[in-house]
Amino acid sequence: MEPVQKKKLYVEVLDRLMAAISTSEFPPGSQLPSEKELMTMIGVGRPSIREAMLTLQQMGLIRISHGERARVINPTPEVIVDQVSAAMVMMLATNSRGLEDLKEVRLLLETGLVRIATRRATAKSLERLAETLRHLREAKGDQARFVTADMEFHAVIAEMSGNSMIAAVAKGMLEWLSRFKRDLVAVKGAERLTVEEHERIYKAIAGGDAEGASAAMADHIGRANELYSKLAGSDGGS
Template sequence: MTTEHDPIKRRKLSDEVQERLLAIIENDRLGPGDPLPSERDLMTAFGVGRPAIREAMQSLQRMGLVEIRHGERARIAEPSFGRMVEQMSDSMRHILSHSPASLAHLKEARATFEMEMARIAAQRASPADVARLRRTIDSQEAQRSNPANFLQFDARFHREIAAISGNPIFTSLSEGLLRWLQSFHVGLMRVQGLEKLTLAEHRQIVDEIEAGNVAGAAKAMSDHLYRANDLYHQDNLSRNDAG
């Protein structure tokens, strides 16, 4: 709580510019694709230099509100759940790198989310959806000797299950959760025999989805993810002991 005795904090010029740009967007009812005034016009209108304008624009770009292309005027960005998730990625990586508890919480959240995605997929999956999932598993199996590629197909498998929901928010959340955890899961792919077990579990999940077994699909997904978490934990313990 501030009082009349607290020192007045000086705001950066770019913060003031950003606030005024937001006002322009709101007052002029600018929508996706609409251009903002040129840098030169903004410099004249606000009485500031180019660095303050560019810093404010870059801040709005990080917020996902504007798009900046070289040689063109900045434009209002198309709304995107994927962009919103991407903007969180650096912060999430920082949190996960310095907080084991946060990583455990994220794993738990992901397992709960993926179980619900499996339930929904069991209710809504078409024969084409099931065929696509099986093709992804076959492609993943072909990459058993390449851990990086194997992991990419693993992520695709889970994204495709989320996409069956038809809800773009779920698809974006799946992308974000997988991206945030990916660097922590690379070691799992090097545990001997894990690839074969992962593929078998993926096929079991698809079998339950194809059968329309809502409870079975959720259980298969839960067993798969918590088994992976347990192996990851055991692998880390063994590495720490070896060190």
């Protein structure tokens, strides 16, 4: 059997601070004690405190501003997803399977998501979705605006689910894909097809057809995934 490994000192500090945050000793919005105060309270040196604090910041649990004490952040789904965004974009750029895996996740997530959005749609949310569709039509010919409107359409559907965790993951995924998306609208016919596909999705949602909306979303993502693969292949990627 392997001997029990002794924890690094900063990990013990991290555990203490996380316990204090989770038990509301330091609730969201409050400031943590200064480094000097924490050194006295926990009985460790400055390096261990700083490393633990940096880890908390990377985890999205605190915000460190120059000249101020660290402040505890409410760990919302949006904050958590934002913390991993840079790493995800890097993975897509360097991992040969990264884009393929993300495309598969997107297909599963968005086809299920649009079913929920259809069932929970309200007059107000449908009006907002229709507005993003107008933005998409108006943006044809303007690559940057078109991509923004495209992402906005999918983001609104995510919000219509009423599930903040799903919405945060979906929006994060769209952000990760956006670096590849900009190339797709340069493909001949891509803008027209994208608008038509979005219109079919919208009509199904507005008509209360959850299965039809899911099928339309699957067709849309499937077509987009083929373009991702062609572009990646032309660039020498997977």
